[in-house]
Amino acid sequence: MTQIGQINQAIQNAYEELENMPVEKPVSTGLLTRTEKKEDKPKVNDAVRLLKIVKDKINGATRQS
């Protein structure tokens, strides 16, 4: 695989991983907050995390306009 092929693969892997990422539950602020077990946050790859941040920002910007 060429270097460009490798980068292409890395980019597509990040997109796929982002699609398969579980949706975060909203933080509960109700009465039973203390009794609820805190779930550990899944470790996210840096590439996927940055991609998510950028996607969220872009979607937020388009929603505002």
Next chain:
Amino acid sequence: MAQQDRANVPLDAPIPGQSLTAPLGDRPWQKPARFSQPDVALAFYVDRITKEERANNMLDILENGVPVDVLVDIMQQGGVMEGVHSLDTGIIIAPALVEVISSMADNVGIEYTKFSTGTKDKSATSAEIVFATKDEPQAEVPEIEIEEDMEEEPKGLMARRKA
């Protein structure tokens, strides 16, 4: 070397050992990178590509048919060569950069390709040609008789001419 491969020889490639001609640590990529955090490196690129002139140039390139991932790869390789960030950081920020550039192109409304397919028509290598033609009967090459009677006249300033 087969005739087909001759066109694929990279003549602009570095000479073997060329990387050893500079003192160790003299090249930008041999020094510690300016940005070690992916977030900061991404911010650096986003800041650069969103400037009007650069954005126009970049969108022209996309409009000419260069895929976004190829453009991002070229950009991040340039960053590595300039010592802006490491190669690993470049690969980490690549997907986010693809997304930023794609959204810029979407906003402007140009047609572009996001991912290169990577299925280029590959010309056969010399080994493949040899294996493919191994069992084929060789065409007989007619022998050409070379006349050796002709003597070449000596040339040059000091040559003696025959009378």
